[in-house]
Structures are given as structure tokens and as C-alpha cells.
Amino acid sequence: MISRYLGKIKKLSLNKLYKYSIYRRLIWCFIYVFVLPILLIGGYNAVYSFSKNEREAKTFLEESSAQIANNISYYMFSHVNLLEEVATNPEIINDLMIYNHVDWNKKSDIENHIRLVLGSTFRASGAINACEMISLNNSYFYHPSPVSNGNFTTSKLLSKGARQVRMTVSPKEVPSDRNSYVILTRGIYSDKDTYTCVGNIVAALDLSYFNKVCYENVTNLLNEVMIIDENNIIISASNEDQVGSTFNGDKMLSISISKSISNTNLTIVNHIALQTLLKSALIQFAITLFTAVLFAVLAFIFAILFAKSITGPINRLMEEMKKTDVEKFVEDDGDDEYHTVIEGFNKMSRNLVEAMKRQYNIKLQETKLRELRKEAELSALQQQINPHFLYNTLESIYWNGQLEGDEEISEIVSALGNYLRVIIVKGREYVTIENEVESVNNYIFLQNKRFGNRIINSWDVSLSLRHTKIIKLAIHPIVEDVISTNLDDIESQININISIVAESDTIRVVMTGQAVEYFLSLADNFDLDIRGINSVNERLTLYYGDAFGVVLDNGSWEIRVTMPVYKDNGSEGKK
Amino acid sequence: MKKPLMEGDKMLRSRIIICMILCLIFVSSCTRLNSGSKVHKNDTAVNEKPVVIAFAHKSFNSYFYTIMNEAVKKAVEERGWVFESSVADYDPMRQNQQIVNFIKQSPDAIITTAIDSISIEEVIHRGNDAGIPMCTIDTNAVGGKLAIDVSFDNYKAGQMAAQAIVAQLIKKYGEAKGTVFNAYGELSSNAWRLRKEGFESIINKYQGITYLAKATEGRPELVKEELLKTFESGIKIDAVHASSEHPGRGLVEALQESNHWVPFWEDGHIILVTIDAEPYFVNLINKGYADCAVAQDVIAYGNITVDLLASYILAEKAIPEGKYYSEDTYWQDCDISITDNQAKVTIPPYIVNADNSSDHRHWAYIAEKVWGFQYNK
Numbered sequence: 003m004i005s006r007y008l009g010k011i012k013k014l015s016l017n018k019l020y021k022y023s024i025y026r027r028l029i030w031c032f033i034y035v036f037v038l039p040i041l042l043i044g045g046y047n048a049v050y051s052f053s054k055n056e057r058e059a060k061t062f063l064e065e066s067s068a069q070i071a072n073n074i075s076y077y078m079f080s081h082v083n084l085l086e087e088v089a090t091n092p093e094i095i096n097d098l099m100i101y102n103h104v105d106w107n108k109k110s111d112i113e114n115h116i117r118l119v120l121g122s123t124f125r126a127s128g129a130i131n132a133c134e135m136i137s138l139n140n141s142y143f144y145h146p147s148p149v150s151n152g153n154f155t156t157s158k159l160l161s162k163g164a165r166q167v168r169m170t171v172s173p174k175e176v177p178s179d180r181n182s183y184v185i186l187t188r189g190i191y192s193d194k195d196t197y198t199c200v201g202n203i204v205a206a207l208d209l210s211y212f213n214k215v216c217y218e219n220v221t222n223l224l225n226e227v228m229i230i231d232e233n234n235i236i237i238s239a240s241n242e243d244q245v246g247s248t249f250n251g252d253k254m255l256s257i258s259i260s261k262s263i264s265n266t267n268l269t270i271v272n273h274i275a276l277q278t279l280l281k282s283a284l285i286q287f288a289i290t291l292f293t294a295v296l297f298a299v300l301a302f303i304f305a306i307l308f309a310k311s312i313t314g315p316i317n318r319l320m321e322e323m324k325k326t327d328v329e330k331f332v333e334d335d336g337d338d339e340y341h342t343v344i345e346g347f348n349k350m351s352r353n354l355v356e357a358m359k360r361q362y363n364i365k366l367q368e369t370k371l372r373e374l375r376k377e378a379e380l381s382a383l384q385q386q387i388n389p390h391f392l393y394n395t396l397e398s399i400y401w402n403g404q405l406e407g408d409e410e411i412s413e414i415v416s417a418l419g420n421y422l423r424v425i426i427v428k429g430r431e432y433v434t435i436e437n438e439v440e441s442v443n444n445y446i447f448l449q450n451k452r453f454g455n456r457i458i459n460s461w462d463v464s465l466s467l468r469h470t471k472i473i474k475l476a477i478h479p480i481v482e483d484v485i486s487t488n489l490d491d492i493e494s495q496i497n498i499n500i501s502i503v504a505e506s507d508t509i510r511v512v513m514t515g516q517a518v519e520y521f522l523s524l525a526d527n528f529d530l531d532i533r534g535i536n537s538v539n540e541r542l543t544l545y546y547g548d549a550f551g552v553v554l555d556n557g558s559w560e561i562r563v564t565m566p567v568y569k570d571n572g573s574e575g576k577k
Numbered sequence: 578m579k580k581p582l583m584e585g586d587k588m589l590r591s592r593i594i595i596c597m598i599l600c601l602i603f604v605s606s607c608t609r610l611n612s613g614s615k616v617h618k619n620d621t622a623v624n625e626k627p628v629v630i631a632f633a634h635k636s637f638n639s640y641f642y643t644i645m646n647e648a649v650k651k652a653v654e655e656r657g658w659v660f661e662s663s664v665a666d667y668d669p670m671r672q673n674q675q676i677v678n679f680i681k682q683s684p685d686a687i688i689t690t691a692i693d694s695i696s697i698e699e700v701i702h703r704g705n706d707a708g709i710p711m712c713t714i715d716t717n718a719v720g721g722k723l724a725i726d727v728s729f730d731n732y733k734a735g736q737m738a739a740q741a742i743v744a745q746l747i748k749k750y751g752e753a754k755g756t757v758f759n760a761y762g763e764l765s766s767n768a769w770r771l772r773k774e775g776f777e778s779i780i781n782k783y784q785g786i787t788y789l790a791k792a793t794e795g796r797p798e799l800v801k802e803e804l805l806k807t808f809e810s811g812i813k814i815d816a817v818h819a820s821s822e823h824p825g826r827g828l829v830e831a832l833q834e835s836n837h838w839v840p841f842w843e844d845g846h847i848i849l850v851t852i853d854a855e856p857y858f859v860n861l862i863n864k865g866y867a868d869c870a871v872a873q874d875v876i877a878y879g880n881i882t883v884d885l886l887a888s889y890i891l892a893e894k895a896i897p898e899g900k901y902y903s904e905d906t907y908w909q910d911c912d913i914s915i916t917d918n919q920a921k922v923t924i925p926p927y928i929v930n931a932d933n934s935s936d937h938r939h940w941a942y943i944a945e946k947v948w949g950f951q952y953n954k
Binding site: 105106107109110113114117140141142144146147148149150151152174175176177178 | 637638643646647650651662666796797798826827946947948949950951952953
């Protein structure tokens with residue numbers, strides 16, 4: 003089942019792939035092989051890095067928050083103690099109680115005393131921006147400037163009932179300073195037993211320490227530290243822009259640790275934005291991605307090169323194959339499999355060209371033969387206009403010679419008639435060797451009658467060849483050329499020997515003798531009449547190819563004629 | 578001859594260019610990731626040494642001097658400078674030592690309210706030798722080179738107080754007549770002496786006015802005592818005056834205790850004119866118990882001094898002679914005179930009465946309503 007599905011998938015995949023060119027397939031293959039593994043490894047590393055960073059961030063935030071909370075708690079504790087110290091100072095309590103009941107000199111002393119106490123108490127801290135003491139009789143003592151609006155009934159900072167230091171984060175009630183401070187407030191009581199309130203002390207603690215703590219606990223700009231009050235208002239933060247806004251932890255995409263600060267109503271929030279954690283993971287992934295891109299570029303270049311090396315020869319072959327005529331063969335200097343393929347293609351193309359040429363020549367030969375045949379037939383027709391008339395005339399001459407007792411005329415006329423019968427025969431292309439020999443003999447007889455028996459010839463023909471058929475007039479025109487040349491030039495006797503042998507299916511005619519030698523000695527003479535020889539040679543090569551024909555051999559002083567035996571099976575031995 | 582680009586060549590070239598651009602974008606984005614760090618705002622200011630201005634104050638023992646200290650402090654801190662202060666509680670030796678201590682710390686300038694104009698000369702010279710611009714406000718030094726000296730026209734203030742009383746007497750009687758009580762301060766104080774002189778230069782012009790001048794050392798209890806004695810002696814007093822409002826509280830208590838504390842629209846009202854125009858007395862003007870006060874803009878001391886330091890002295894420019902304009906003040910402008918490269922600025926006095934007492938430019942309004950300093954009666 004599985005293998006069947008796998009097979010289907012494979013088939014579908016391959017079918018899909020087949021729709022793209024080899025070039026594209028190779029390029030994508032290279033890119034996938036180079037890039038995908040890098041991307042996968044990079045992605046895994048990024049996820050691993052993120053989870054590791056998350057764990058470490060939580061640990062760091064917890065430790066950092068605890069330390070910040072301890073520091074602020076101690077800081078606040080020390081300032082609360084300072085305030086308690088002033089508020090419970092018996093001399094200060096007494097000063098407040100008597101201030102309105104003493105003369106101006108004593109008032110001046112009280113003012114100096116309170117100022118000195120406040121100065122000596124808070125100056126060392128350096129964090130007290132302003133401090134004020136107010137008696138219930140509305141006497142005001144500032145160090146160095148006010149915090150409240152000075153009115154117990156309307157001030158939010160003044161209270162007659164606070165027996166312990168209260169803390170809030172708010173601006174002063176002074177119009178000229180709207181900055182936020184940690185406001186510490188405590189009532190001042192005359193007697194521990196009766197708890198009679200005589201005044202109030204208010205101190206505005208600068209937030210610079212909080213800001214410093216928040217800022218200094220930011221490590222490598224990774225985390226953000228903020229301090230929020232009970233209303234979730236951010237009173238201090240490492241990012242100054244957040245101060246004064248409402249903290250909304252639910253909307254933050256971050257790892258956050260909140261820790262209450264003892265001795266205060268403040269909470270420290272220490273958080274690392276997920277974006278920050280993601281950043282390092284993203285950097286790692288980005289480096290991997292960069293590597294992947296770099297490799298992709300390299301892979302792309304290599305893919306192009308390799309794909310070109312593979313598809314280039316194919317494309318060239320395709321281009322050549324698209325052409326209708328083979329102009330030139332594909333050139334290839336390589337030594338790979340494609341070189342073999344291209345060589346094969348070239349060889350195939352070459353054979354094809356040769357075959358086409360041969361076919362063309364055969365057709366050309368056939369066309370010529372048809373033309374020659376037509377010419378011969380026309381000639382024969384012209385000669386056969388009235389062969390019977392010619393034969394009857396020759397027959398009358400023969401019989402007149404007999405009647406007159408002139409045997410010589412009768413013999414000449416008889417030989418001429420036989421000669422013409424062989425030559426002028428309509429529709430017969432092939433004759434027996436016996437007929438060809440007879441035709442030659444008649445010709446020699448007639449020439450001897452004319453030239454006084456100067457021609458002496460001999461035949462060397464096996465009797466078995468008597469009925470072997472050869473192409474008509476294959477010997478006679480050659481003998482005629484040789485004898486005609488000799489008769490024109492030589493006045494003595496002319497000797498010519500003709501032998502006919504059969505070798506397998508080939509008939510070989512060899513002419514030798516003094517007449518032949520003389521003829522061959524003149525073969526280079528342009529005036530020599532060899533029309534008969536040319537005719538025979540042309541007909542034999544046209545009929546049977548270049549392997550057959552007439553050879554004038556000056557070396558062995560012989561004329562050779564080769565031709566196939568005619569087999570009367572329709573093929574006539576033609577090629 | 579250059580071969581024309583085939584379609585395939587163009588595509589290949591385009592692909593290569595796209596790949597290169599992608600690489601460049603990626604590299605730039607990587608560098609951007611690293612450069613996206615948060616920079617703390619204060620980083621640039623960490624290594625810069627802030628300007629430090631030291632203020633050696635004579636006392637906090639009055640509302641006026643408390644506000645003077647606050648004015649200098651705010652003027653310094655508004656510029657992002659560091660404010661260092663000391664208070665000598667009217668002890669000249671202590672003040673000199675505090676100034677010497679400041680000189681050792683090499684602040685950019687020292688401002689002081691001299692307790693003793695003569696004994697402070699030595700430390701002014703020391704400051705000059707150290708190359709520290711020395712400035713005095715309210716009370717100056719008689720020796721040494723002062724870069725800036727901001728003072729109040731006390732003589733004119735005395736004159737204006739006297740003129741205001743004369744005007745009220747004429748309003749009351751149709752002519753300048755009646756008895757005027759003046760509780761003047763210690764004459765060793767240059768300011769109180771000039772005020773007295775200025776006051777008397779006007780009062781003495783009028784033959785119909787009986788002028789009773791009482792030395793009260795600037796102490797309110799003595800002022801009260803002297804006025805009560807005068808009342809007890811049966812002298813009918815038409816107007817009372819104190820050379821500043823800190824002792825002027827003695828006049829108020831004496832009037833209250835002698836049943837002369839009535840507003841101006843009722844019979845028996847005694848004309849009350851003071852100098853300084855602190856919130857308490859501006860409030861009395863509003864209520865009709867006091868007729869007017871000659872204002873001494875205490876906030877202007879700090880503003881003018883620090884402004885001239887920032888604009889000229891610390892910028893190593895010469896302070897130009899002529900008018901000094903301060904658009905936020907009621908008095909608008911004052912004079913700067915230059916003597917031997919020392920700039921002397923004189924804050925002009927002006928009258929606060931029922932007609933203009935609610936103006937928000939008065940220093941009393943700013944100190945009480947804006948800065949939040951409540952006044953101890």
C-alpha cells in the first residue's frame with residue numbers, strides 16, 4: 003500500500019518536474035541542497051537561543067529585582083527614620099507648641115533652631131528636595147522651601163492624624179514645582195500618652211535616587227526597570243518617557259518580574275521585552291540567513307554553470323536538429339558523455355548525407371539511363387523504319403549474286419545482313435556471347451572484303467559461354483575503334499586476339515595483339531576516335547556501377563572489358 | 578563591435594543584480610539591528626562640568642531673606658546650574674569664613690549678601706585673586722572688585738514712603754499736617770540709613786508735619802514698644818512708618834493693642850506705610866489697614882544677578898551700561914552703571930497700594946501664591 007502511494011507520489015512529482023526544463027530543475031536542486039539545510043539549522047539555533055535567553059532572563063530579573071527592592075527599601079527606611087527622628091524630637095515639639103506665644107526674638111531663635119535641626123538631619127542625605135514643618139497655629143518652617151499649600155483643611159499632604167510616616171508619590175502643592183516626589187508625612191505629637199497633635203512635618207524626597215537605581219540596573223540595555231505606586235502610576239523608570247504614565251503589565255509583551263518594596267507602597271517592575279530576547283535570536287537567524295543567501299548566490303552561480311554544462315550541448319543538438327538542412331556538424335571539444343553523443347550525432351548526420359548523395363546519384367543515373375534508352379530506342383526506330391525492306395533488298399542482292407555466280411557478293415551481302423540483324427534489333431538489350439562474337443566476325447569479314455583480308459583475329463571463348471547473355475554491343479564497338487584506327491594508319495596485317503572468360507558472375511573480355519598495342523600507344527592522342535569505347539564504358543558504368551567498364555591498360559597492352567552476366571530473372575544484374 | 582544583449586543575457590544580469598541588492602539590504606539590516614540601541618539622554622552631559630554658583634547669605638531670619646535665597650536658587654537651577662548656599666545668621670566672621678570655603682571650591686561665581694560691608698572686603702579680594710567673579714546683592718562691599726552689585730534704591734524708597742504719607746495726610750486734612758512716627762533701623766546698616774535719609778528729605782519739607790523718629794534697631798519688639806510709649810504719652814499720631822516690614826510687624830501689634838487698628842474708611846485710622854511689600858503687608862493693604870508699601874522686589878536680586886552672570890560675566894563679555902529690561906516685573910526696567918568694570922544695578926522702588934495690590938507681578942504674590950511660602954506673622 004505504502005509503496006503504491008509512494009509510487010504515485012513519485013510519478014506525480016516526476017510528471018510535475020518534467021514540465022520544467024532540465025536547466026530549471028538543476029538550478030532549484032542546487033539551491034535547495036545549499037540553502038534549505040542552512041535555514042533549518044539557523045531556525046533551530048534561533049529557537050534554542052530564544053528559550054535559553056528566556057530562562058536566563060528570568061533568573062536575572064528575579065535577582066536584579068530583589069537587589070533593587072532591598073536597596074530602595076533600605077533607602078526609604080533610612081529616610082523614614084530621619085523623619086521620625088525629627089518628628090519625635092522633644093525640642094522641636096516644644097518649639098512648635100510655643101512659637102506663637104513668644105516674642106519676636108524668641109521666634110527668631112525657634113526659626114533658627116528648627117532650620118538647624120532640619121538642615122543637620124536632612125543635609126547629609128542630599129535627597130531631601132524640600133522639607134517643611136507646620137504647626138497647628140499656622141506657623142511655617144521651611145528647609146529650604148515649601149512642600150504643601152500650608153493649609154490643613156485643603157492640603158492632601160498635611161494630616162493631623164498620621165502617627166507614623168506615610169508615603170505617597172505626588173507633586174508638591176506648590177504651583178511653581180510640578181515635579182513628582184516621594185512625599186513623606188508625619189504628624190508631630192506633643193505627648194506620647196495623649197497623642198496631642200501639634201503640627202506636621204512633610205518632606206519631599208527627590209526621585210533622583212529611584213531614577214539612578216532604575217537606570218543603573220539596566221544591564222546592557224536589555225531590561226527596563228520601573229517603580230510603580232499603589233495606583234500603578236510609574237514614578238520612576240529607566241526609560242524616562244514612561245514616568246507619569248499608568249503601568250499596564252497585561253499589554254506588555256515581555257518577561258516581567260514584580261516585587262513589592264518593603265517599608266513602602268511601591269512595587270518594582272523589572273522586565274525584558276520579548277523583542278529584546280528575540281533580537282539576539284533574530285541576529286543569529288539573520289547571520290544564518292545571510293550565510294544562506296550568500297550560499298544561495300554561490301549555488302545559483304554554480305547551478306547556472308553546471309546546468310549550462312549539462313543542457314548546453316543538448317540545446318545545441320536541439321538547435322541543429324531543428325534545422326532542415328545540415329549545414330555543418332556540431333563542434334564539441336569536450337571529453338564527456340555528451341561528446342560521445344555529439345560524435346554519434348555527427349556520424350549519423352554524415353551517413354545520412356552520404357546516403358542522400360548516393361540516392362541522388364542513383365536517381366540521376368536512372369534519369370540518364372532513361373534518356374539513353376529513349377535515345378537508343380529512337381535511334382533503333384529510325385533504323386528500323388523499314389528493316390524488312392533492307393533485308394529484302396539484301397536478300398535480292400544475295401540471290402542475284404547466286405544467280406550470277408558471284409559467290410563473293412553473296413557472302414558479303416549475307417554477312418552485312420547478319421551484322422545488321424544483330425545491331426538493329428528492336429527491344430533486345432541483351433544478346434548471347436555467341437551472337438556478339440558473330441556480330442564481330444561479320445564486321446571483320448566485311449572489313450577484310452574491303453581491305454583485302456588484312457585483319458586477322460582469333461577468339462578464345464569457352465563453349466560453355468555460348469548462351470551466356472551479356473549487354474548488347476559490349477565488344478563490337480571496341481573492336482571497331484581498334485580496327486578503324488589500325489586500318490587508317492597501318493597498311494600491313496592487323497592482328498587482334500579476343501578472349502572471353504567468366505569469373506563468378508562477371509564476364510571478362512580481354513583484347514590483345516598488335517592492333518591493340520598500336521591502338522593503346524595512341525591512346526593519349528586527342529584525335530583518336532574512341533567513341534565506341536566511351537559508349538561501351540558509359541553504358542556499363544551506368545548500368546552496373548563504377549566496378550564495371552572498359553580499361554585501357556598501357557602497362558600490359560591490353561584492353562579489358564568487365565561486365566556482369568545477365569540473369570534473366572528481371573533484375574538483369576543491375577545495381 | 579559590441580554584441581547586442583540577448584534576452585537571456587538580460588535576464589541573467591537582472592538576476593545577479595537582484596541578488597546583489599538583496600545581499601546589500603540584508604547586510605544593512607543586520608548592521609541596523611546592532612545600531613538600534615537605546616542611548617541614554619544624559620550621556621552627553623556626563624563629562625561636562627556644571628556651572629556652580631555659591632550664595633553666601635546673611636540670614637534666613639525673615640521672610641524677605643528666605644525669598645531672596647529661593648530667588649537666587651531658582652534662577653541658578655533654572656539654568657541647569659548647581660546652587661550651593663550658606664547662611665551666616667548675621668555673623669560677619671562666619672560669613673567671611675563661608676565665603677573663604679566657597680573660594681577653595683572654585684565655584685564659577687560667588688554671590689553674597691554682605692552683613693558687614695567693610696569686613697567683607699578681605700574675602701572679596703581673595704575671591705578676586707582666585708579669579709572668581711564676586712557679586713553682592715542687597716548690601717554691598719565697600720572694597721574689592723565686584724563683578725555685579727545689585728542693590729535697591731533705598732534713599733528713593735524712603736522718599737516714596739514719605740511722599741505716600743504726605744499724600745494721605747493731604748487727603749485727610751486737606752494739607753500736609755499731622756504727626757508722623759518713623760521707627761527707623763540701625764544706622765550702621767547702609768540701607769536703613771539711606772531710607773531714613775530719603776524719608777526725612779521729604780517729610781522735613783513740610784512745616785505742618787510733626788516728625789517723630791525713633792531708633793528701633795530694626796527689631797519689631799522695640800518698634801512696638803516705642804509706638805506704644807508714644808501712644809501712652811498722649812500724642813496723637815496720624816501716620817506711622819517703619820524702614821522695613823520685618824520690624825514693621827511691631828507697628829501692627831502696637832496699633833492693634835492700642836485700639837488704633839481700624840481700616841482707612843473708618844475714623845481713627847492711622848496711616849500705615851512700610852517698605853518691602855511682603856505678602857503680610859500687601860494683605861493688610863487689601864484689607865484697608867495699611868495704606869501702601871514701597872516694594873523692594875527681592876526676587877529681582879537673584880534674577881538680575883544670575884542673568885548678568887550667564888549673559889556676560891561667564892560668557893566673558895562686558896556688561897553694557899544703560900537700561901536693564903525685565904518685562905516680567907512690575908518695574909519693567911532699571912539702570913546699570915559701570916565703574917571700573919564693576920556693574921552696579923539699582924532696582925527701582927515702586928508703590929503697592931489698594932489700586933495695584935492684586936497684580937501678579939509683585940514679588941509677594943509670586944513668593945506666596947506661586948512658590949508657596951507662607952508668612953509667619
